[in-house]
Amino acid sequence: MPDLTGTPIGQRTLDLAKTADWYRRFRLNETPGQSELYAEWAAGVETDAEVLALIIGLPRPKRQPNLVFACARLLGAPLAGYPVFRLWLVEHWPAIAAEARVRATQTNEPRRLTAIMPVLASIGPSVALIEVGASAGLCLYPDRYSYDYAGRRVDPVDGPSPVLLRTESTGPVPVPEHPPEVVWRAGLDLNPLDVRVPDDVRWLQTLIWPEQVERRRRLDAAMSIVRRDPPLLAAGDAAQGLEALVALAPTGVPLVIVSPAVLVYLAPEQRAAFTTAVTGLGRWISLDAVGVLPQVDALLPQAAEPGDFMVSLDGRPVATCGPHGQTLHWIDA
Numbered sequence: 001m002p003d004l005t006g007t008p009i010g011q012r013t014l015d016l017a018k019t020a021d022w023y024r025r026f027r028l029n030e031t032p033g034q035s036e037l038y039a040e041w042a043a044g045v046e047t048d049a050e051v052l053a054l055i056i057g058l059p060r061p062k063r064q065p066n067l068v069f070a071c072a073r074l075l076g077a078p079l080a081g082y083p084v085f086r087l088w089l090v091e092h093w094p095a096i097a098a099e100a101r102v103r104a105t106q107t108n109e110p111r112r113l114t115a116i117m118p119v120l121a122s123i124g125p126s127v128a129l130i131e132v133g134a135s136a137g138l139c140l141y142p143d144r145y146s147y148d149y150a151g152r153r154v155d156p157v158d159g160p161s162p163v164l165l166r167t168e169s170t171g172p173v174p175v176p177e178h179p180p181e182v183v184w185r186a187g188l189d190l191n192p193l194d195v196r197v198p199d200d201v202r203w204l205q206t207l208i209w210p211e212q213v214e215r216r217r218r219l220d221a222a223m224s225i226v227r228r229d230p231p232l233l234a235a236g237d238a239a240q241g242l243e244a245l246v247a248l249a250p251t252g253v254p255l256v257i258v259s260p261a262v263l264v265y266l267a268p269e270q271r272a273a274f275t276t277a278v279t280g281l282g283r284w285i286s287l288d289a290v291g292v293l294p295q296v297d298a299l300l301p302q303a304a305e306p307g308d309f310m311v312s313l314d315g316r317p318v319a320t321c322g323p324h325g326q327t328l329h330w331i332d333a
């Protein structure tokens, strides 16, 4: 029997339960040590039938906790405990829902380069770089940031950068003396963001969780660097748009295609199309959650920790790392 919205009641009950479970898993797996406020909001939503009923009115991918909370904050939600937040959320729901329908989580985290830069350096002293799922392109500038690998520092050839990317590293990380030179850079994204456009900047800032002050500082500093020399960013799909961008790359230096934190958004058949397309176009560095590329996970010498991301070169694992590059464990070859 359908309810008043025409949704069969069995489906609605299932949607409510699945959404509650999504917020519960988000709270348990993603918020610890990251955001007490988001943990409290997620715990509130989990058991709040009225709010869950609003959220399931959104298309399924848009029910994501991170997206709903960021849209609410973008529109001015108070950074207060759940009772105050939920009052505001219910009152402003039509605007929040409209925002969620047109936005996606596009968190741009340059610290992921702590895992990518040594792989790039192992390919050559100079590279041409394409990032798939580039967001605003902040990960296209590995040559403009400084790095700290558990006390071992790496600076650009022309001296220290205002952006220092620190990681807790273990294992034989092949730390180079300097990051490799990027002679050409370009990004591909379904919806490229532009660090010169205030609305895009606000969205990138809002995607950083409330208590993550250091990440927010890093984002702002990286955006200042990128704003001075913005990258070529093309709008397009990972699998279909890649070849056209590759055609623009210079010859004479290795072309490296990086795909950090993007393949998870692709349906399995799109992911397969991408891995086929990328092979033969250039060297390929992936960085995604364990489970996204099971055929590569299978080559890991030991099981990854829950929540780990895996870094691979041309389909072979080289390291595991934290989702934002905050930790890095190099595999002993």
Ligand SMILES: C[S@@+](CC[C@H](N)C(=O)[O-])C[C@H]1O[C@@H](n2cnc3c(N)ncnc32)[C@H](O)[C@@H]1O
Residues within 6 Å of the ligand: 104, 105, 106, 107, 108, 109, 110, 112, 131, 132, 133, 134, 135, 136, 139, 188, 189, 190, 191, 236, 237, 238, 239, 259, 260, 261, 262, 265, 266
């Ligand atoms: C979590 S962000 C990662 C951004 C950046 N790579 C980083 O690591 O900081 C994922 C990005 O992938 C983009 N994206 C999602 N699906 C895509 C697709 N099918 N083709 C191209 N880009 C996609 C999103 O728009 C978003 O900007």
